[in-house]
Amino acid sequence: MVHPDTELRYVNDSIGWGVFASRALPKGTIVWALDPLDQRFTAAQIATLPAHAQAALEKYSYIDARGRHILCWDHGRFFNHSCAANCLSLGYDFELAVRDIAAGEELTDDYGTLNPLAPFPCLCGAASCRGVVQPDDFARLGDRWNRRARDAFFLIPTVAQPLWNVLSERADIEAALADPNRVRPIHGHYHAPRPASVLVPR
Numbered sequence: 001m002v003h004p005d006t007e008l009r010y011v012n013d014s015i016g017w018g019v020f021a022s023r024a025l026p027k028g029t030i031v032w033a034l035d036p037l038d039q040r041f042t043a044a045q046i047a048t049l050p051a052h053a054q055a056a057l058e059k060y061s062y063i064d065a066r067g068r069h070i071l072c073w074d075h076g077r078f079f080n081h082s083c084a085a086n087c088l089s090l091g092y093d094f095e096l097a098v099r100d101i102a103a104g105e106e107l108t109d110d111y112g113t114l115n116p117l118a119p120f121p122c123l124c125g126a127a128s129c130r131g132v133v134q135p136d137d138f139a140r141l142g143d144r145w146n147r148r149a150r151d152a153f154f155l156i157p158t159v160a161q162p163l164w165n166v167l168s169e170r171a172d173i174e175a176a177l178a179d180p181n182r183v184r185p186i187h188g189h190y191h192a193p194r195p196a197s198v199l200v201p202r
């Protein structure tokens, strides 16, 4: 479930739609949380789907640490990639703002954290754009992502959190806020790339 102070806006013909803040979202705000309405698909389930459904999954889902494709039921599936993402995750089923996000600004995450099946060219326009997002970006960037997300994590109790009751890991999060050694690193989301796509070629 996406933060209630967000909305879907059309970006342009090459990017399509994106998720934008309708109010300012301070650093540390939980902007998305996995919830029971989000659909989970295993590779075996995907193999039974018709081609158009597989194509939609390929475009709109992300891959979790167990290799499942997760399809968000709301506009969470329209988060776009940026190499300078303003939202990241730690080893939990939520994303948080890793810097202050202004009203009207697009929320972005880094698809390198979402286990892409294949490299794709990036046109995000960030000064730090790496040109191509790679399935193994975790190896090069995981520590940097982790530092940014950890920095924001400890602000969780200091800002409004309308998604708090959606979180399934509240006890673990509270324990980690009390003991920084218990914070789960972002590396927990990594799923090793597979040599061949589970999706049927079209």
Ligand SMILES: [Zn+2]
Pocket: 082, 083, 084, 122, 123, 124, 125, 126, 128, 129, 130, 131
């Ligand atoms: Zn980029």
